[in-house]
Amino acid sequence: MCExxxxxxxxxxxxxxxxxxxxxxxxxxxxxxxxxxxxIGHNGxxxxxxxRLLNGLLDADEGKITVLGMDIAEGKNAVEIRKxxxxxxxxxxxxxxASIVEDDVAFGPENIGVxxxxxxGRIGWALKAVxxxxxxxxxxxxxSGGQKQRIAVAGVLAIKPDVLILDESTAMLDPKGRRExxxxxxxxxxxxxxTIILITHFMEEALLADRTIVMNKGEIALEGTPEEIFxxxxxxxxxxxSLPRTSVISENLRKAGMQINNVLRPEELADEINKNxxxxxxxxxxxxxxxxxPIESTHEWDIDxxxxxFTYSKKSPFATKALKGVNLHIDEGEFFGIIGHTGxxxxxxxxxxxxxxxxxxxxxxxxxxxxxxxxPTPVISHISVGQFDLGSKxxxxxxxxxxxxxxxxxxxxxxxxxxxxxxxxxxxxxxxKGISKEEIEEAVKRSIEIVGLNYExxxxxxxxxxSGGQKRRVAIAGVIVTKPQILILDEPAxxxxxxxxxxxxxxxxxxxxxxxxxxxIVSHDMDEVADNCTKACVISNGQVFACDAPHKIxxxxxxxxxxxxxxxxxxxxxxxxxxxxIIIDSDCxxxxxxxxxxxxxxxxxxxxxxxxDA
Amino acid sequence: xxxxxxxxxxxxxxxxxxxxxxxIKLLGLIxxxxxxxxxxxxxxxxxxxxxxCIAIAAARxxxxxxxxxxxxxxxxLVFTAVLNLxxxxxxxxxxxxWIIKITREGIIFTVFFILRLxxxxxxxxxxxxxxxxxxxxxxxESLLKPLKYIKFPVHELALxxxxxxxxxxxxxxxxxxxISAQKARGADFESGNIFKRIKAIVPILIPLLISxxxxxxxxxDAMDARCYSSSKNRTKYKKLKLGWRDLVAFLTIGxxxxxxxLFNIYCADILPQFYExxxxx
Numbered sequence: 001m002c003e004x005x006x007x008x009x010x011x012x013x014x015x016x017x018x019x020x021x022x023x024x025x026x027x028x029x030x031x032x033x034x035x036x037x038x039x040i041g042h043n044g045x046x047x048x049x050x051x052r053l054l055n056g057l058l059d060a061d062e063g064k065i066t067v068l069g070m071d072i073a074e075g076k077n078a079v080e081i082r083k084x085x086x087x088x089x090x091x092x093x094x095x096x097x098a099s100i101v102e103d104d105v106a107f108g109p110e111n112i113g114v115x116x117x118x119x120x121g122r123i124g125w126a127l128k129a130v131x132x133x134x135x136x137x138x139x140x141x142x143x144s145g146g147q148k149q150r151i152a153v154a155g156v157l158a159i160k161p162d163v164l165i166l167d168e169s170t171a172m173l174d175p176k177g178r179r180e181x182x183x184x185x186x187x188x189x190x191x192x193x194x195t196i197i198l199i200t201h202f203m204e205e206a207l208l209a210d211r212t213i214v215m216n217k218g219e220i221a222l223e224g225t226p227e228e229i230f231x232x233x234x235x236x237x238x239x240x241x242s243l244p245r246t247s248v249i250s251e252n253l254r255k256a257g258m259q260i261n262n263v264l265r266p267e268e269l270a271d272e273i274n275k276n277x278x279x280x281x282x283x284x285x286x287x288x289x290x291x292x293x294p295i296e297s298t299h300e301w302d303i304d305x306x307x308x309x310f311t312y313s314k315k316s317p318f319a320t321k322a323l324k325g326v327n328l329h330i331d332e333g334e335f336f337g338i339i340g341h342t343g344x345x346x347x348x349x350x351x352x353x354x355x356x357x358x359x360x361x362x363x364x365x366x367x368x369x370x371x372x373x374x375x376p377t378p379v380i381s382h383i384s385v386g387q388f389d390l391g392s393k394x395x396x397x398x399x400x401x402x403x404x405x406x407x408x409x410x411x412x413x414x415x416x417x418x419x420x421x422x423x424x425x426x427x428x429x430x431x432x433k434g435i436s437k438e439e440i441e442e443a444v445k446r447s448i449e450i451v452g453l454n455y456e457x458x459x460x461x462x463x464x465x466x467s468g469g470q471k472r473r474v475a476i477a478g479v480i481v482t483k484p485q486i487l488i489l490d491e492p493a494x495x496x497x498x499x500x501x502x503x504x505x506x507x508x509x510x511x512x513x514x515x516x517x518x519x520x521i522v523s524h525d526m527d528e529v530a531d532n533c534t535k536a537c538v539i540s541n542g543q544v545f546a547c548d549a550p551h552k553i554x555x556x557x558x559x560x561x562x563x564x565x566x567x568x569x570x571x572x573x574x575x576x577x578x579x580x581x582i583i584i585d586s587d588c589x590x591x592x593x594x595x596x597x598x599x600x601x602x603x604x605x606x607x608x609x610x611x612x613d614a
Numbered sequence: 615x616x617x618x619x620x621x622x623x624x625x626x627x628x629x630x631x632x633x634x635x636x637x638i639k640l641l642g643l644i645x646x647x648x649x650x651x652x653x654x655x656x657x658x659x660x661x662x663x664x665x666x667c668i669a670i671a672a673a674r675x676x677x678x679x680x681x682x683x684x685x686x687x688x689x690x691l692v693f694t695a696v697l698n699l700x701x702x703x704x705x706x707x708x709x710x711x712w713i714i715k716i717t718r719e720g721i722i723f724t725v726f727f728i729l730r731l732x733x734x735x736x737x738x739x740x741x742x743x744x745x746x747x748x749x750x751x752x753x754x755e756s757l758l759k760p761l762k763y764i765k766f767p768v769h770e771l772a773l774x775x776x777x778x779x780x781x782x783x784x785x786x787x788x789x790x791x792x793i794s795a796q797k798a799r800g801a802d803f804e805s806g807n808i809f810k811r812i813k814a815i816v817p818i819l820i821p822l823l824i825s826x827x828x829x830x831x832x833x834x835d836a837m838d839a840r841c842y843s844s845s846k847n848r849t850k851y852k853k854l855k856l857g858w859r860d861l862v863a864f865l866t867i868g869x870x871x872x873x874x875x876l877f878n879i880y881c882a883d884i885l886p887q888f889y890e891x892x893x894x895x
Binding site (some may be wrong): 024052055057079082083086087088089090091093094095096097098099100102104106107108109110111112113114115116119120123140141152155156159351356398401402405406408409411413414416417426427430431464479482546 | 627688713747771776779780783784791792794795796797798799800802816817819820821824825829832833835836838839840841842843847848849850851852853
């Protein structure tokens with residue numbers, strides 16, 4: 001036995017009962033104490049199964065796993081090993097047992113029989129390590145996603161494990177929450193010398209590790225430093241992973257004759273590009289201003305929101321103002337992005353658009369508020385969608401909802417029917433009473449086909465037998481089946497791996513072209529908005545901070561950062577280039593950005609060359 | 615729609631009763647219930663009513679909040695009261711019609727019945743208004759501890775209660791989300807007859823159940839990963855401690871029990887000519 005390695009796996013195989021294929025197929029892995037390993041791979045590649053094998057939640061069919069010299073398969077070692085290998089899972093809500101933070105953190109130490117006084121100390125230590133001391137007596141229900149996940153980390157830390165496994169623990173968090181958790185993990189690795197296994201879809205996170213492995217079909221497909229892995233180019237695509245955006249840009253620039261080394265961070269890439277410019281004697285330069293493509297539309301289905309305010313739990317001690325006077329206009333035909341943190345009010349806003357939350361004056365018991373003396377008359381919120389006046393009691397809300405389709409977050413969790421056909425037809429039958437069987441069949445068929453599924457193959461299947469990605473497509477089909485004019489989606493790509501995200505976005509563009517006039521997505525992924533949206537608005541603290549074309553919004557990088565929001569990668573590189581006096585005015589997509597850089601480069605070279613000749 | 619952010623009825627103030635140990639409050643409630651049934655005449659019942667008024671005053675919760683809790687059982691109360699009044703039977707008959715007989719004993723019994731139930735609900739709502747659900751679970755677990763010796767799974771029961779409490783807000787959120795999503799697909803939960811409405815619940819119930827099972831699965835894994843096993847070596851971080859308030863409360867409860875019992879025995883002599891109209895036969 002060699003103490004050098006804290007975890008050793010030898011040719012480990014595991015298959016789930018009734019599946020017939022190995023979810024983990026011959027994995028050999030050695031992990032040193034204090035090492036930081038990141039694991040990437042598409043959904044279903046066996047990453048999570050590996051995590052469960054390493055701490056004894058699952059038993060390997062074949063092979064040997066040794067943790068701290070203990071064979072996991074022997075006797076009661078599996079239970080003992082859990083004290084040394086802690087796991088934090090994906091959904092923070094499903095990991096907590098108690099309604100008070102300190103009771104929850106105490107759960108682990110209680111289980112292994114730690115004395116009371118010692119538990120007290122451990123709670124303090126663990127909460128300090130995740131920066132949540134002040135929430136010791138709070139209730140998790142009132143915390144943000146990032147805070148909850150940090151409590152989950154503290155709950156594992158309190159057992160004092162040697163190894164911490166994070167099984168996609170950041171997948172359900174918004175960028176701010178993700179940063180919070182990752183900061184904690186970094187600190188634990190550096191300061192406490194904790195061994196970390198980080199399973200993730202996000203390249204920025206995987207880059208923090210000392211070593212990265214790529215899983216594919218239950219096997220370790222690639223292994224190396226994160227830099228080696230992510231610059232390995234097209235091989236990544238063969239393992240169903242997407243290329244990092246920096247690699248795509250680098251490749252484009254290289255094709256144009258620039259000397260670009262493989263780097264992964266935007267600042268480094270900016271340096272690489274600057275080097276090229278400097279070596280050609282180019283200082284300063286500007287790309288042509290990005291032209292906005294006008295949206296052709298008849299403006300029949302414009303959305304107009306005026307002075308929208310909304311307060312949750314009015315007249316109770318828990319009253320919270322979610323919206324504080326939102327003014328917004330969305331033209332028909334846009335692919336519109338709504339950007340904002342969890343809790344910024346964006347979900348409340350979109351629920352107003354199809355009257356899931358009705359304006360007060362449209363409710364049955366509404367009485368006009370009397371203006372009090374000495375106070376300004378209260379502002380009345382107003383919304384109109386196309387022909388519909390949402391402030392009117394006479395508004396046909398059913399017809400409105402048929403015209404404004406709404407896909408909620410994780411829509412696959414709302415499937416319920418016994419067959420895909422019945423689930424998709426549900427909305428249609430609700431909206432169009434007395435519709436004929438043939439018409440239903442026709443509409444269902446068309447919507448299942450447009451979301452990219454085979455109608456004959458899936459129509460009689462139970463929606464619960466489909467894969468995650470397919471379920472989401474069925475759920476989307478169930479909304480678009482009424483052929484809405486406007487389609488609103490709340491975080492349509494949440495929880496998917498990078499490839500799945502791209503596929504969903506492609507689907508939305510297809511729907512935008514062929515099916516619905518306007519598509520509105522809520523997102524906190526800036527690259528996603530930059531790549532896809534024609535226009536976007538930033539909601540912060542219940543108000544519209546900005547509403548413009550994405551590339552114009554992303555020019556206000558400092559203000560966005562102050563709001564705790566990020567900017568797209570291309571905008572970050574552009575910032576780095578601006579230091580050299582080079583202004584790139586792209587629409588923030590990877591291809592346009594590359595083109596503009598090349599344009600400046602070629603133009604600069606030509607001018608420079610001309611000067612040299614003269 | 616379920617839009618209550620809080621659940622339970624906890625009324626957040628700092629009062630003598632709020633700060634009592636939950637075990638004392640639970641024992642107090644049990645003692646009070648026993649008293650309610652020990653009291654066999656209106657003098658004793660008056661004493662019991664006085665106790666509850668003092669308790670409400672000491673808890674500094676609005677009287678209206680306590681009364682509101684009775685609303686929930688009003689229908690049952692009226693229904694059983696009417697049955698009792700008509701069918702209790704007895705010797706001194708005031709009115710008779712078909713099988714219905716209104717007697718003095720019946721009237722006394724019905725009034726007793728109503729008051730007892732009334733006070734019972736009021737007393738339990740004083741408990742829930744002044745104690746958080748978490749403290750209540752801790753108290754119940756601690757009180758049930760002796761049952762461990764007859765192999766009753768006290769800790770497991772407490773854990774189940776704790777997890778249930780923890781997931782109520784989560785599941786309410788989830789339910790609201792599913793309701794909204796199905797409404798967006800044109801589901802209608804507000805109109806139609808009872809059968810239609812029951813049918814309309816299916817698209818909410820099934821996703822909710824599936825999600826609950828999924829959560830249970832993940833929670834099980836997370837608990838396993840945090841070394842949960844039903845071993846005996848488990849320790850307990852939180853220990854309830856008794857303070858001077860609890861001693862005061864304990865003595866008060868003792869005194870009250872004694873008082874009511876004495877009332878029961880000796881009040882027949884106070885105004886003997888009325889006694890037969892106010893005692894339960």
